[in-house]
Amino acid sequence: MRAVTIRDRQVSVEEHPDPEAGAGEVLVRVMAAGLNGADMMQLRGFYPAPAGAPQDIPGLELAGEVIARGPGANRFHDGDRVMGIVAGGAQAELAVVHERILMAVPDELDPVCAGATPEVFTTAYDALFTQAGMKPGERLLVHGGAGGVGTAAIQIAHAAGAQVTATVRNPDLHDAVSEFGARVIAPEGFAEHGPFDVILELVGAPNLPDNVAALALQGRIVVIGIGAGATAELNLRDLMQKRGRIQASTLRPRPLEEKALTARALERSVLPMLASRSVRVPVAATYALAEARQAYDHFAGGGKLGKIVLTIAD
């Protein structure tokens, strides 16, 4: 099979041995696979694939068609449309995925959108609901609202009855992001727009002091992205007075059973939103597998709204 390959901090498309489905696993003919910030970090050498995942084939999410099943795999049949997160190896013609990680693709979702759905919606759902325990009516601030996780978070929070504010650095994107259901503000002076019950941090540590200042009583800060910096001063007295919480997380290194739980949560809460089109997956551009390097360049250039997706098979 052909696959996007990262070696010596270069992106290429190369031949690899076809993978085989092991116990409980499904062999998927990949139709689409979204790019994510973690792929860029892996390209820059900062985020090696966890043990057990393909080391040189990037890609954390895919949608495709089941074409074979390993021993004991019985959740799906050949020909079923599936999507899911993986620890690596999604940007390839074939991928093996444990069946408990996979979700059936709703009929209303086309393959390109399906391939751009799992990572950002899983990340956003896990952060907002599983970690922060966000409730209807709560005031959410999303830092980095124009990114993939940002637009996913805004939409599912809005659909779940939260009051959503988002910071977006590029003024040209403010109107488009507001259409996802958020009041959009510039990052500068964001704390004046608080207080917030939940703050989803997708930008980095420089926001931390103002995040604590903008936190409502019993507020929660969930840190998922730190591209703008990892360290900042924390005032614990302020956090005590807010009775606040700072939690930080990554999705990729989690064990199979935890990822399976996130898939079940998405099936229950987010797939109905996608099926009813109350939530949608913005796609900025698609590239064929052979154009992987251009796709990576586009992603690295920034300024886009929506996902970059590799379309691998029809």
Place this chain on the structure above:
Amino acid sequence: MRAVTIRDRQVSVEEHPDPEAGAGEVLVRVMAAGLNGADMMQLRGFYPAPAGAPQDIPGLELAGEVIARGPGANRFHDGDRVMGIVAGGAQAELAVVHERILMAVPDELDPVCAGATPEVFTTAYDALFTQAGMKPGERLLVHGGAGGVGTAAIQIAHAAGAQVTATVRNPDLHDAVSEFGARVIAPEGFAEHGPFDVILELVGAPNLPDNVAALALQGRIVVIGIGAGATAELNLRDLMQKRGRIQASTLRPRPLEEKALTARALERSVLPMLASRSVRVPVAATYALAEARQAYDHFAGGGKLGKIVLTIAD
């Protein structure tokens, strides 16, 4: 009635009007009332009593006898022995307390120990179980193990099946603290003794960087005390890799219903430990009400193991 009085950063004992029990409240003849760090902070002008609490009478916990009940108060009868946390005003001959805040004193607990029980055990239980969600078998680090909350936390965690380590600065107290059920270590280099699933921070922000370093995967840091300093640098990348959580809290400003919930939790989980004597309340010294200033001086001097308690009525 006579009461300890804090005015112009001085401790005295003065006459105050007798309080009267309002709706749902109980009038308690106070038998014993423990001193706590918050009383010292109030004396130093840093921690004013919340609205609705007596402003110039300190004291956050008491044990005594019910002598009258306001309209609708029916959980207790006159003569019942009760104890509980209050938002202020405990160090007095009489105090009014909402009946939902109060707990019946187990027969096995003498009045002096009862008056020294509610604050530290409520604080420790709330931090370890309600906030950190500590589970049996988890590895707990208590920073400041010789203090009132520290010894309470060590004991209930040990009784609940946790593996407890405690830092204690004074080497003379190591043996005594270890008898509560902890491996006792010096604060210097504590992170080498990790990892820890839960870290109870009773000392301050200077420990924060090493706390994050010593955290186990999915570990929780709960900050309750910051006497040694409020600010420190936080590395969010490290916290993300640990999938860790920092939460900070205070007990005193919480609304009635939340304090009532902590009382119910203590009745269920901690009173049986006290009744069976698997957990005990160390008392360092008792003082009569008239000796309140000496009691405060003793507390401020530090170096003690156990509570300082005012014995107000027999």
